[in-house]
Amino acid sequence: MRCLLFGVFSILAAAPTAGAADPAPKPNIVVILADDIGWADLGCFGQKTLATPNLDRMAKEGMRLTQFYAGGATGGPSRRVMLTGRHGGRAATPDQPTVASLLKKEGYATACVGQWGLGPVGKLTAPNDAGFDHFFGALNAPHANNPYPEFLVRNGKVVPLKNEAAAEWKKWQDPALPDGGRGVAAKKGNYAPALLLDDALGFVREHRKGPFFLYLPLTVPHANAAAGENGLEVPDPGEFAAKDWPAAEKGFAAQVRAMDRDVGRVLDLLRELKIDRDTLVLFASDNGPHTECGHKPEFFQSTGKMRGTKGELFEGSIRVPAVAWWPGTVAPGTENNLQWYAGDLPATAAELAGVPTPAGLDSDSLVPMLKGREEKDQWKRKSPLYWETSEGPTAQAVRFGKWKAIRSPVGTGELVLYDMSNDTAEKRDYSKRRPDLAKHALNLLDKNRAPDPNRKGPEPAK
16 A cells, blocks of 8 residues: 555656646747838738738738838848847847847747848858858849849859849859849749749748748849839739739739738648647838839839838838738737837747847837737837938938937938827928927937947947
């Protein structure tokens, strides 16, 4: 009897105690970043002419983030902010950690499929050195903008494609060049965006048991400036071929349609593999709509009533459409109008992986809102919302509460102050009427700008 009782007590001691629970499984994370989509280019954000049924369904099944901001006014800075969680006022460092390196340490398989283009800053020059197990795509933006390049890059190795550059672009088909891969094709055999999407789906299938992190920075609907007025080319314009529209608008519409279809393919695969309830999918754009190759954002009213386009710091450039989808976790058909931005990805990923947010980041976690744990009126942003441009006329901007301030040129220009609660067109300047807020804004602009020898524009006073 004593032996029997001892055996029973041994089993009970080894069993989990009442109320104890295993750590929650780490969800998969998929980030789909469109290239140059305006806030109102999607049906679920008010678009009337272009149909985006898959993204509309994603929003119906998930959450629209109506005050989501890009990390910058152009693609490279915006993608860098998203991956590092450090806003555009912070100097990039050679050993800058990324959301991929964070998740890799926590057992995630990590992949970047699409365009890299973060700039020549240490390990950020190469995806495989920045935490990604797998990379397939283009390393620089001009290469990514060419839909029919002669090659792509997979994990540091050149992958030849069945395309041939026109004679005047042959000299650029050297992968070692900073802008290698740019140009226009004379012979077209492989449409790069299709190859990239297939590779991304293959990664998901291979790592279906999870956890995995897929970063999918799309190359559409960006224009290929090298092609001039034909820079929005697609294999098939489809139903838009018969439209009485300029060629650039037909191309843009066809690219938006293809982008929406690709988003649908990702979501359909997650459902097919029965891992949709284990996967958070975030969709956003790297910045607002471009004005390249004859495309005019006003043709489709891409920014709604907001002012500005890509490259500026007005709302039309940096406020972008965003949708969060996670069946069973994110309440369907919901809307969140709090202020988020691309740089919040690292903090969000850290919480989902069950680890603290690394110190020194400008990043807030979206998880409490995604899971409905925190009321909107109780939430307060901890990290600053700051942007800066160094291309063309320099400018810097900061958002605090309902206010937004812009100064151009950086450090020396005159400040303008707008009330975002009722003036997203940014027409009424309050800087003279509210000198107290203007002074506070100037302090924030100076405070959030760190010295960087590689950046244009004057440095703040020490």
